[in-house]
Amino acid sequence: xxxxxxxxxxxxxxxxxxxxxxxxxxxxxxxxxxxxxxxxxxxxxxxxxxxxxxxxxxxxxxxxxxxxxxxxxxxxxxxxxxxxxxxxxxxxxxxxxxxxxxxxxxxxxxxxxxxxxxxxxxxxxxxxxxxxxxxxxxxxxxxxxxxxxxxxxxxxxxxxxxxxxxxxxxxxxxxxxxxxxxxxxxxxxxx
Numbered sequence: 001x002x003x004x005x006x007x008x009x010x011x012x013x014x015x016x017x018x019x020x021x022x023x024x025x026x027x028x029x030x031x032x033x034x035x036x037x038x039x040x041x042x043x044x045x046x047x048x049x050x051x052x053x054x055x056x057x058x059x060x061x062x063x064x065x066x067x068x069x070x071x072x073x074x075x076x077x078x079x080x081x082x083x084x085x086x087x088x089x090x091x092x093x094x095x096x097x098x099x100x101x102x103x104x105x106x107x108x109x110x111x112x113x114x115x116x117x118x119x120x121x122x123x124x125x126x127x128x129x130x131x132x133x134x135x136x137x138x139x140x141x142x143x144x145x146x147x148x149x150x151x152x153x154x155x156x157x158x159x160x161x162x163x164x165x166x167x168x169x170x171x172x173x174x175x176x177x178x179x180x181x182x183x184x185x186x187x188x189x190x191x
Contacts, residue, residue, distance in 0.1 A: 021057025026050075027157065029186020033073035035093075035178050045092075047072035049184060055105065063105040065115070070124075071097045073180055095180070097121040101146050111152050119144040119163060142180065143167045157188035 031047035051069035058064060073095045103117040121142045148161025165179035 021055075021063070023055045023190040025053050025055070025155075025157065025188050025190040027053055027067070027069075027159075027186055027188030029159075029184055031071060031073060031182050031184055033071075033075065033180060033182040035073070035075045035095075035180050044183065045074035047074045047094075047182075049099075049186065053188065055190070061107055063107065063113070065101075065103040065105050067099075067101050067103070069099045069101070071099050071121070071182070073097065073182060096124040097142070098124055103146060105150065113150045113152065115146065115148045115150055115159070115161060117146055119146050141167075144180070148184070155190040157190065158186075159188065160185050 028050040029048070031049050032044040033047050034044050049069050049071045051067055053065055053067040055063050055065045075093050075095075099119050099121040101117060101119040103115045105113040105115055107113050121144065123141065142165055144163050144165045144167075146161055146163050148159055150157055150159040161184045163180075163182040163184065165181060167179070
């Protein structure tokens with residue numbers, strides 16, 4: 001599954017090479033993330049993201065921007081987490097995802113673009129002590145929607161976006177859904 005997602009991202013990037021308005025770049029920033037659900041604290045925790053992007057212009061008004069990002073989401077459990085799941089864990093949980101957002105940029109003017117699109121994510125690791133009867137606590141993949149704004153100044157990009165999880169990432173039991181939510185703030189550089 002991980003290989004298929006990376007190949008899909010690479011194919012998207014390669015298929016866009018035929019367009020005239022093309023820029024490649026790198027980006028990094030902060031994630032304020034949380035996982036919604038009863039055993040998690042309802043507060044955002046600081047993480048990070050880093051990766052690369054390709055922007056393909058589709059005229060003056062629109063562009064497609066596929067990205068490949070490494071995302072870290074940190075969250076804290078509530079005191080009843082170990083009671084509910086019979087695991088020896090309480091405290092911080094760190095999830096690391098390889099994500100592929102495919103965004104539509106709507107250019108408001110030369111400097112500002114609104115961004116909207118889907119994001120596919122693959123879980124790269126989770127806390128090893130989060131097992132219940134030999135089963136991982138989190139599913140290996142997730143699907144989210146992204147919405148945000150990007151400011152372009154010469155080759156620099158400054159952006160903010162909201163990422164709302166649409167799929168249940170819980171792999172243990174079926175009592176309630178767990179969905180990740182993130183706010184990303186970052187900078188990029190077109191090469």
